[in-house]
Amino acid sequence: MNNLVSEQEVTERGVYNEVVSLLAHMDDQDKDRIALRIASIARTKLASVVRVLLEKLQQDKQNRVAIYYILEGVLQQDTGGLEIRLVKNIVSLASDQMRETQEATNEVKVAASNTLVTLASCYFDHVMYELHCHLKPPKLPEEFILVTLANLSSAYGMVTSIFCFKVIVFHLRTGDYSLYLKMLQLNRALLECVRACVERQRIHCSC
Incomplete structure (x- = not known):
């Protein structure tokens, strides 16, 4: 031994x-x-x-x-x-x-x-958990948390967009559009996915 x-x-x-x-x-x-x-x-x-x-x-x-x-x-x-x-x-x-x-x-x-x-x-959940720890409404996240989320969305699609959905909606409900505008600057494709999530949520709630 x-x-x-x-x-x-x-x-x-x-x-x-x-x-x-x-x-x-x-x-x-x-x-x-x-x-x-x-x-x-x-x-x-x-x-x-x-x-x-x-x-x-x-x-x-x-x-x-x-x-x-x-x-x-x-x-x-x-x-x-x-x-x-x-x-x-x-x-x-x-x-x-x-x-x-x-x-x-x-x-x-x-x-x-x-x-x-x-x-x-290979370790999507571990990365997303770490990012989630730094998404604490109403505080606006650091820029590179958003940059990483945008890049994850480009690489791995809708899963990341759904994750962002709740955080962005929270800011919109409080009248704080800064996060939405920041995400728009970083990645329009991500916001398109988020808009789709919002629309599906709206349709679901109206049923």
């Missing part, structure tokens, strides 16, 4: 060292080539690679955009077997960083948002 644990620790350390070494050369090598190499490692060592990338996203503020780009590529693989604890860590970190008001640049926020959209292909 001790030998098995030792072998696992050696493997983890090897993955950690290789990924860290690749990330250290992002400034003087082709980022796409590095991203492909890390994605290749993740095919057999997914959890180990994700742990390293999450650690570096917290430590390396200068290269966050590039690291998110690499993480998004890793998550485009089959991630169905990823530990739920790691899924929650990805969601929590990306959500926090895309809502930062002082340190994070718009590029980091976009990268974090895109990562959540990619992760939602």
Whole structure:
């Protein structure tokens, strides 16, 4: 048993060292080539690679955009077997960083948002739950919560639109049109879906 644990620790350390070494050369090598190499490692060592990338996203503020780009590529693989604890860590970190008001640049926020959209292909409920936690009427949500919802709507359709429906209707009922107008700016297709939901709700109530 001790030998098995030792072998696992050696493997983890090897993955950690290789990924860290690749990330250290992002400034003087082709980022796409590095991203492909890390994605290749993740095919057999997914959890180990994700742990390293999450650690570096917290430590390396200068290269966050590039690291998110690499993480998004890793998550485009089959991630169905990823530990739920790691899924929650990805969601929590990306959500926090895309809502930062002082340190994070718009590029980091976009990268974090895109990562959540990619992760939602396998873990939709986890991503939506996190976004739901930041949709608390009558407070207007942060911009990138809405951006992510708009992108989820484009990627996954009506499910996201129905989710937004209740929140938007609440604001309209209170006379607050700011959320509706913000969503209109971000994604007209999403509002078309919301309008369809409103119409179906109206027809249902009149029956």
